[in-house]
């Protein structure tokens with residue numbers, strides 16, 4: 033097969049729009065010169081709406097996990113009590129980072145595939161009034177669940193002083209979050225998911241309440257010290273050499289999002305989710321996640337009549353369609369289709385049609401064309417509602 037035929041429908045890294053690829057090939061500039069200052073000053077205000085904030089959005093040159101770690105080291109000291117929602121591999125990562133930095137972690141374990149109950153967090157806070165921060169994932173990429181983080185933030189602030197720290201790596205740029213309105217204190221993201229870039233940038237949007245905690249916190253930190261990023265940002269700089277090519281690309285990503293309209297971008301993700309879920313229902317392939325908890329950027333299914341890994345192998349070898357497998361105990365049990373960033377209903381119609389052929393190869397029982405028809409119908413319905 034032609035090696036350029038790969039169709040990347042995994043929840044990151046995601047495909048890069050051609051104009052973003054071109055933007056990234058611009059010649060280098062000096063990172064302490066006027067051009068870089070102009071670039072940083074252009075990016076700073078344009079990033080804010082994506083995070084639903086009028087506050088600072090810091091840009092680090094490192095992968096998304098670095099900003100998760102930055103959130104931990106900047107807001108906590110060893111021995112501090114924190115709550116971590118663990119409902120999948122990324123919640124588990126937050127817990128591991130917190131354990132690494134010797135925090136006293138109160139885990140809220142949620143069955144993988146479900147969203148956390150807001151009441152469970154409230155209960156933990158009441159039982160542990162000294163908790164300094166609540167860590168929760170927005171889109172739990174390993175299952176395709178979207179946790180109700182706005183509601184969580186509102187409730188946490190009603191009943192405690194704790195910060196609310198959200199991992200939005202696989203949702204920002206694809207799903208709306210009202211950071212300021214709901215009171216999220218730190219909202220983290222990365223470049224290679226819905227932000228349509230290669231890996232290498234991490235984002236941290238910071239609330240005023242988080243800044244006061246960060247400034248008072250005495251834990252030593254260097255590369256991940258958010259105070260230095262803030263100080264530099266205020267003068268149109270970065271503390272260290274930034275990943276300039278990615279910043280050039282980011283400028284183009286922001287233009288694409290602004291041209292389409294941020295609300296339209298979010299709607300497009302909702303539509304792709306609905307099309308994908310309608311198709312799997314029509315194909316008798318069980319969805320892992322309920323309608324209420326499902327993410328608009330990634331969909332997981334748990335096949336009963338065939339092996340998920342065999343499906344992925346055939347889809348890839350015959351059509352170049354890349355889907356993702358399960359993580360942790362769901363390895364081999366599920367597969368995941370990413371529909372975020374540079375992905376649109378066109379792609380959904382394509383991958384659902386391919387999926388049908390692969391399901392036929394596997395001897396799965398369904399009416400050929402039913403998935404595609406369901407996706408088409410979901411598209412027609414969703415776009416009719418928008419008119």
Ligand SMILES: *Cc1c(COP(=O)(O)O)cnc(C)c1O
Nearest residue numbers: 095096097122171173201202222
């Ligand atoms: C991909 C992802 C990360 C990890 O980001 P890296 O860029 O690989 O460090 C963290 N959290 C979530 C929810 C993700 O989907």
